[in-house]
Amino acid sequence: MREAKHEYRGTIHQRQRELMLRWYERLDQSAETGEPAAVSLMISGNCVELLEAFGATPLYPEVNALQLAIRHQSLEPILAAEELGYAADNCAYVKADIGCYLKGITPTGGKLPKPALVLCNFVGCNTYIKWFEHTAALTGSQLYVIDVPFCREARPGAADVAYVVRQLHEVVAILEGVTGRKFDLERFRQAVRCAARVEDLWSEIKHLARRSPSPVDAYFDAITLMGPLYVYRGSPEGVAFFELALEELSAKAERGQGVYDQEKFRLVMEGPPPYPYFRTFRDMFAKWKATAVASTYSTVGGLWEFGFRHDPEEPFESVARHMLEQNVCNRNYLQRYEQLRRYVEEWNADGVIIHFVKSCRLFSAGQGDMRDYFTRTLGVPTLYIESDLEDPRYFAEAQTRTRIDAFFEALEHAKRTGGGRYAVSLSTESACRTPQLKVIP
């Protein structure tokens, strides 16, 4: 892979690599010996703290899939799944993962363990439920689907929380059975305590991006940090990693060092990146010295920059709340609009980039309206591009480059002249109004 000229490489990148390799070693060990127990888990609002209480290790098929894609190895398992009958427009993450089981492929060349439990912790996407059902069928592992109600209102009700907590207790009983370990509430509290500390640190890192220049790219760099965030959040290793990350990035901020020698544009990114062309895609923004100061993708596993923390005093309830309301996938669209709007305003961004994922209807449906809302109602320059997060066949480099270059050509003109639609102020009340749902007769 080609290194981007402007990319920051610090101690945290090395440490991240070590941590993630160790995680893969644990999965290899699990494949060989059954220890530690591996539990298949979704990233969206993951409950890794509960696994930590049992000494189990999460097995994130999404992380496996993206690691394969970034290494240009995703097409082979995708084609294997399509040969089995998966449709061309099925979620490419699903096909890559199923193909991995069929072909015995892993990103590191190791083995995929047989999960002690296939725990479907996100049901907002119907495809995900089917995915985990298939994984359980392929591996012969036990399946448990946590029914997490979609966030219909601003906050989930007490009944929603109680409903999820009740199911978490059932998961505890299953984990006791598959791991042979008795549940230790204190160990669970400790994992939740670690998570809360990691969330403090991660949130501070996210807020460093409000500075100008931002010392961190909250999309491309954030993706580096998201691995440890989801795998190690409930452990002291996670705390140590994020303490190091905050220290390193804060020092950068104090020196006034940005992602580039000169920060020319500040962006908010919506949607996951095209992992098969990750470097190419990043370079398209690096060319214009455009830093992502915030992103919704970095909140798929949890949304902490607006204040939510896990609570060791209420470990089950806070895990349930996190699963219900504090991750971008389980929130409704207007909440996502509001999240993006706050990023644009509070992180002082010049524009929004929406990356539509061809094979993910859940994340991408409605992004055309989102573009209209930001462009027309708020006057925020917004670029809409399409490809896929996993399937390399959907990426058209020349088209993507033209759109991105044209966006920056227009943005540069608008910034320099202060004219045109792009100059609409975000601070006016009318411009900040969040759209209301309309009932179409």
Next chain:
Amino acid sequence: MKIAAGVDVGSTQTKAVIMRGNGGRPEIVARALVDTGANVRKAAENGFAACCRNAGMAPGGVGLVVGTGYGRYNVTFGQAQMTEITCHARGAQFVFPGTRTVIDMGGQDSKAISVGRSGEVLDFVMNDKCAAGTGRFLANAADVMGIGQDEIGPLSLEATRPVKITTVCTVFVESDILSYLAQGKKPEDILGGVHLAIARRTLSLARRVPIEAEITMTGGVARNIGMVTALREVLGMDIQISPDAHFMGAIGAALFALEKLDESFESGVWRPEHASGSGD
């Protein structure tokens, strides 16, 4: 007097324009059109060389060259590159100063561009990674019917009962057309249906940027009178067409090149460092 050029390397054809500026409104000195073919770099060179010949000047007489279009980075003799989106907007506003919307239909993509008063891009949308609604769709339809590309537009105007084309897929449209031919439908009615199908698809694209008068159509498909007529019909608005519609991207690029040559120009639209960005 300043002389500058724009070279628009498109997927199908390469367009080059040389312009002259002497303080007033710039003038077009010469144009050239060559097929892009497989060697994109060579097409850029050939297009520029042909344009210089048409202008009766040596390439050294051109002060600055801006490349645009998909092959813009292959204009290696040029000093800068800009996207065809920015260049079409600028070119259209130069030819028709009241332009607020540009509909650009080229060989492999179509775009709707919302344009500001000084020719700046306010917003744009492009077709998906699919040739529906592009010149390629029309070329395929012409091929399957055995009619020349230059003839399909005028012939479509003779349609009395345009057929319904149910697909907008460039590949599947062939089977639709063959099916209608087998049913004995008249070629003009089939072509009328084909042009209307593309016009409707383009309309849905254009509605995603505000469609404001005046509308200017650019790109190679603007030479197809059947397409222009169908678009006017579905839009319910007038569409301006210049004889230079095909060259609009190259004109825009040449204007940016002239502005850079003009020391007093300070709009800041263009920066030479963009010519060789780190990502390329």
